[in-house]
Amino acid sequence: MQPLASLLVWSGISVLGAAAFGVLALSRGETVNAAWLLTAAVCTYAVGYRFYSKFLASRVFGLDDRRATPAERFNNGRDFVPTNKWVLFGHHFAAIAGAGPLVGPVLAAQFGFLPGTLWLVIGVVLGGAVQDFVILFCSLRRDGKSLGQMAKEEVNPAAGATAMLAVLFIMIILLAVLALIVVNALKASPWGLFTIACTIPIALLMGWWMKRWRPGSVGEASAVGAVLLLGALVAGGWVAGQPHLAPLFTHSATALTWMMMGYGFIASVLPVWMLLCPRDYLSTFLKIATILVLAIAILVILPPLRMPALTPFASLGEGPVFAGKLFPFAFITIACGAISGFHSLVASGTTPKMIARESDARLIGYGGMLMESFVGVMAMIAACTLEPGVYFAMNTTPAALAQASQVLGQAGFVVTPEFMRELAARMGETTLLARSGGAPSLAVGIAQIFAGATSVLGGKTLDALWYHFAIMFEALFILTTIDTGTRVGRFMLQEIVGHVWPRFAETSWYPSVIASSALVVAGWGYFLYQGVVDPLGGINSLWPLFGISNQLLAAVALCVGTTILIKMGRGRFAWVTAAPLAWLVTVTMTAGWQKVFSADPRLGFLAHAASLAGSANPDTARLIFNDRLNTFVALLFMTIVTVLIVTSLREWWLVLSRRKTAVVHEAPYVETGYATGD
Amino acid sequence: MRRGTDDGTGRQSAAEGGRAWRHVLRRMFGMPDYEAYLEHCRAAGHPPTLDEREYVAEFFESKGKGVRCC
Numbered sequence: 001m002q003p004l005a006s007l008l009v010w011s012g013i014s015v016l017g018a019a020a021f022g023v024l025a026l027s028r029g030e031t032v033n034a035a036w037l038l039t040a041a042v043c044t045y046a047v048g049y050r051f052y053s054k055f056l057a058s059r060v061f062g063l064d065d066r067r068a069t070p071a072e073r074f075n076n077g078r079d080f081v082p083t084n085k086w087v088l089f090g091h092h093f094a095a096i097a098g099a100g101p102l103v104g105p106v107l108a109a110q111f112g113f114l115p116g117t118l119w120l121v122i123g124v125v126l127g128g129a130v131q132d133f134v135i136l137f138c139s140l141r142r143d144g145k146s147l148g149q150m151a152k153e154e155v156n157p158a159a160g161a162t163a164m165l166a167v168l169f170i171m172i173i174l175l176a177v178l179a180l181i182v183v184n185a186l187k188a189s190p191w192g193l194f195t196i197a198c199t200i201p202i203a204l205l206m207g208w209w210m211k212r213w214r215p216g217s218v219g220e221a222s223a224v225g226a227v228l229l230l231g232a233l234v235a236g237g238w239v240a241g242q243p244h245l246a247p248l249f250t251h252s253a254t255a256l257t258w259m260m261m262g263y264g265f266i267a268s269v270l271p272v273w274m275l276l277c278p279r280d281y282l283s284t285f286l287k288i289a290t291i292l293v294l295a296i297a298i299l300v301i302l303p304p305l306r307m308p309a310l311t312p313f314a315s316l317g318e319g320p321v322f323a324g325k326l327f328p329f330a331f332i333t334i335a336c337g338a339i340s341g342f343h344s345l346v347a348s349g350t351t352p353k354m355i356a357r358e359s360d361a362r363l364i365g366y367g368g369m370l371m372e373s374f375v376g377v378m379a380m381i382a383a384c385t386l387e388p389g390v391y392f393a394m395n396t397t398p399a400a401l402a403q404a405s406q407v408l409g410q411a412g413f414v415v416t417p418e419f420m421r422e423l424a425a426r427m428g429e430t431t432l433l434a435r436s437g438g439a440p441s442l443a444v445g446i447a448q449i450f451a452g453a454t455s456v457l458g459g460k461t462l463d464a465l466w467y468h469f470a471i472m473f474e475a476l477f478i479l480t481t482i483d484t485g486t487r488v489g490r491f492m493l494q495e496i497v498g499h500v501w502p503r504f505a506e507t508s509w510y511p512s513v514i515a516s517s518a519l520v521v522a523g524w525g526y527f528l529y530q531g532v533v534d535p536l537g538g539i540n541s542l543w544p545l546f547g548i549s550n551q552l553l554a555a556v557a558l559c560v561g562t563t564i565l566i567k568m569g570r571g572r573f574a575w576v577t578a579a580p581l582a583w584l585v586t587v588t589m590t591a592g593w594q595k596v597f598s599a600d601p602r603l604g605f606l607a608h609a610a611s612l613a614g615s616a617n618p619d620t621a622r623l624i625f626n627d628r629l630n631t632f633v634a635l636l637f638m639t640i641v642t643v644l645i646v647t648s649l650r651e652w653w654l655v656l657s658r659r660k661t662a663v664v665h666e667a668p669y670v671e672t673g674y675a676t677g678d
Numbered sequence: 679m680r681r682g683t684d685d686g687t688g689r690q691s692a693a694e695g696g697r698a699w700r701h702v703l704r705r706m707f708g709m710p711d712y713e714a715y716l717e718h719c720r721a722a723g724h725p726p727t728l729d730e731r732e733y734v735a736e737f738f739e740s741k742g743k744g745v746r747c748c
Contacts, residue, residue: 077718078733079740083705090706095746215734218709272742273735280741284707345745484746491743 010050017043024114024309031304034381037113038298041121041377045370048125053366056130060565060573061137063358068672070144071354080144082356085363091354092368094284095346096132097291099178099439099478100336100550101376106383106438106445107543108333109391110321112310113384115330117377123331123338124373127580131554132343133365134561134577139348140355141666147348151560153665154567155651162644163556164492167345169637170549171489172520174342175264176527177546178478178485180538181437183256183528185471190249191240191428191464192471193256197249198232199279199476200263206278222281229282233472237428237464253532260482261525268486268517276483283477290473294378294446297453307384307391312407320396320404321436322540323602328591331583332547337376339580341553343369357674382445383438389415390423390432394441397434397537403602428464436537439478443470489520530626533619536602541630544595548637551588555581555641559648566652567662574652585645592638596631605631708744710737 020040024032057063074080083091108116138154139145145153148167152160186192202225209221239245251259267275313319314326322329336342347365355361383391392408393401393415401408408414424432427444435441447466454462491507493516498505504512531538558581565574598604601611609627612620654660697713704711712730719726728736 075718075722077715077722078737081705081714081718084702087702087706091708094707095744098746211734211738215731216710216712216737218707219703273738276742277738280746281707281709342745349745481746484742484744487742488745 010047013043013046017047024117027309029308031306032113032309033302033304034298034385035302037117037305037377037381041117041374044121044125045374048129049367049370052125053129053133053362056133056366056576057359057362060570060576061134062570063137063361065357065359066672067358068670069140069355069358070352070667071356072672072674073667073670074143074353079350080353083354085356085360088351088354088360089364089368090288092346092351092364093371094288095350096336096340096343096368097287097372097375098336098481099181099474100340100342101372102379102442102474103181103438104334104336104547105376105380106442107321107395107539108330109307109380109383110311110319110395111314111326111330112308113305113380114309115314115326116334116380119330119334119338120373120376120380123334124369127554127583128337128339128343128373129366129369130576130580131339131341131557131561132347132369133361134565135344135557136347136352136355136361136365137358138561138564139352140358140361143667144353145348147344147557147560150348150564150665151556154560155563155648158647159556159559159644162640162647163553163560164496166341166549166553166556166640168489168492168496169633169640170342170546170553171485171492172523173527173542173546173549173633175482175485175489175524176531177539177542178481179257179260179264179524179528180531180542181439182475182478183253183260183532184435184437185439185443185475186251186256187253188250188431189429189471190246191236191468192475193249193251194239195229195232195236195468195472196475196479198235199229199282199472199479200275202228202232203275203278203282206282207274210278211273218281221278222285225278225282226285229286229472233465233469236468240428254529257525257529257532260528261521263479264482264486264524265517265521267483268490268521269513272487276480276487279476279480279483283480286473287477290470291375291378294382294449295374297449298378298381301449301452303381303385303449303452305381305384306387308388308411311388311413312411313404316407317600318404318407318602320392320400320408322543323600324544324591324594328587328594329544329547331587332544332551332591334376335547335550335554337373337379339551339554339584341550341555341557344553344557357672379442382442382449385445385448386441387415388413390420390444391441393420394432394435394444395438395539397436397535399535400537400540400602401434426463427467429467434537436539438539439471439474443467443474446470486517486520486524489523490516493520534626535623540602541595541605541626544591545630545633545637548588548592548595548634551584552637552641555584555588556644558584559644563648563651564664566655567664569662571656585641588641589638592634595634605634708741710734 017040020036023036024040071080071082105116138150142150148160148163151163206221206225210218317325392413420433424430444467447463447470450466451463494505494507494512506512531542558577561577562574594603596605599607601608605627609624612624655662701711701714712733715733716726
């Protein structure tokens with residue numbers, strides 16, 4: 001493009017984005033259309049990608065297409081395979097986008113649509129996409145090494161051990177909170193549970209098809225699986241209407257908790273092709289298709305946002321969904337979509353082993369994360385299209401709803417019991433009250449958008465079917481994360497114990513497989529169970545812990561990135577990773593401190609334990625123990641962050657003050673065999 | 679676009695196009711692609727070390743060690 005034309009186009013995009021932000025920020029009291037939110041987000045992504053990622057690629061990292069990548073040097077046709085950048089973009093996106101960018105924004109909608117959207121859009125451009133890009137770049141230059149290996153080699157062994165511990169802890173909390181979301185969505189829902197239960201025999205059939213009957217025929221098996229899945233979805237509606245069948249699939253949250261734990265254990269122990277792989281393919285296809293359709297539906301309908309830009313809970317800190325003020329809790333509630341430490345595991349996992357040219361890392365690392373943020377913005381839109389009264393009634397326990405009733409009434413966020421009954425009936429459920437966790441309210445939002453789209457296209461508004469489709473879509477890939485997470489946690493535990501008992505590290509030795517799987521399931525199962533029986537709904541304590549642990553992992557990744565930049569002699573650009581790191585540390589530490597020491601019993605674990613002392617409730621001792629355990633976990637996370645920051649700062653000071661020679665552990669330069677266009 | 683001729687080049691190029699798309703989709707969705715593995719072995723000038731069943735089994739096993747984000 002000619003320089004003048006380019007200048008005009010990019011100026012136009014910038015002005016359009018600024019105008020959209022202006023409309024969002026200045027509208028008070030009137031309904032805002034989702035189009036403004038989409039415009040603000042897309043324009044910001046475009047400008048961020050065009051200018052900031054280019055600056056990172058050329059000036060900061062110095063990506064060099066003449067340098068052979070690990071995929072070229074170790075090409076074995078299996079793990080290391082040079083891959084087209086658009087194909088790898090899709091592959092990487094499918095690996096990083098899960099339930100997080102859908103659920104976090106829904107929960108953060110408690111503060112209104114503006115804070116979460118700003119964090120999603122600004123956070124990703126300056127933080128999340130930078131983290132993914134820098135780790136992908138570092139791993140690319142180190143033969144595809146993992147985050148833990150890079151932390152050990154480039155920072156010090158303590159940082160490596162910290163990274164490994166952080167991953168294990170985040171895994172336990174993550175699996176508990178994700179399982180809690182599924183349990184809350186499926187409790188007393190025969191339609192939902194029947195559909196999800198059917199995914200197990202469907203996955204087993206697919207596994208047998210693509211492993212035993214027709215090896216490698218994943219496409220065929222997935223097509224059959226998808227048809228059966230849609231059949232199960234329709235059949236679920238029929239089952240829920242049968243008086244003798246519905247009770248078989250109607251269970252309490254506690255019963256579902258035990259089922260979930262049993263499922264996680266079996267999935268971790270079974271051969272990977274039997275359940276994990278087929279479910280993974282099924283959920284990947286469904287995820288990409290649903291996200292595409294949701295984006296198109298939102299663009300077709302451009303629904304109005306019912307939630308205001310800011311709710312009173314942003315400043316009061318007494319939100320019924322979760323306690324705490326906008327700062328710091330909006331920034332740990334939304335992790336995936338803005339910045340997520342978990343991505344650093346994918347960016348230092350399979351992706352760097354498949355990159356054909358160094359410059360492709362820009363599209364895949366930075367661009368892939370922008371796409372995930374866009375998914376988060378769509379989730380925010382879906383949640384904010386709900387009437388605020390409905391949103392709060394669905395995401396809040398009766399106890400928390402009663403506590404917040406005065407503020408909700410003053411803000412006009414009220415809904416009648418008749419309306420909620422009618423809405424539940426329309427969605428094919430007996431009740432939608434107290435369905436905390438974000439998934440059911442997102443499903444209602446998605447169902448309304450899809451129903452609106454099918455109405456526009458002349459079809460029927462199939463609310464109940466769309467609602468259960470959305471629940472199935474969310475539950476399916478959450479269960480996939482539980483399968484893979486339990487298995488990865490099991491591998492990590494085997495490796496850790498293997499240092500003192502080498503036999504335990506053998507991943508094919510069944511006593512070790514069973515023991516380590518049971519320990520990992522017991523770990524997340526414990527937190528899940530406590531979340532289910534928590535009078536405040538579980539999300540109130542578990543989601544912040546998950547946010548803190550995820551951001552802790554992001555801090556590990558940014559520390560590694562900053563260290564490597566400094567060692568590469570690019571210390572003058574270290575702010576690109578150090579600035580988001582400073583923000584994350586501030587947010588994580590403040591949130592951790594408040595969760596432990598706040599005097600508000602709804603917010604602070606210790607204050608909550610103190611408020612229970614002397615209570616006649618028979619569960620008091622258990623609740624106090626849980627508060628103390630949560631305190632320990634939060635303090636542990638904060639200690640890990642502190643250790644990591646101190647060790648990294650020491651390393652930076654030693655290198656910058658020339659007291660230590662900067663040794664980077666990059667793979668030696670090898671010229672590429674591909675044409676570079678020079 | 680070039681049109682096919684009576685000697686079958688049209689059918690051949692359509693088949694090649696179909697094969698290319700199959701490779702793209704398999705790679706994007708993380709599916710095993712034994713054809714691509716065989717092509718790699720041919721290009722590298724060595725015989726394949728795995729038959730199709732072994733290749734698929736190994737592929738699924740390594741997929742089980744991969745991380746999926748939240």
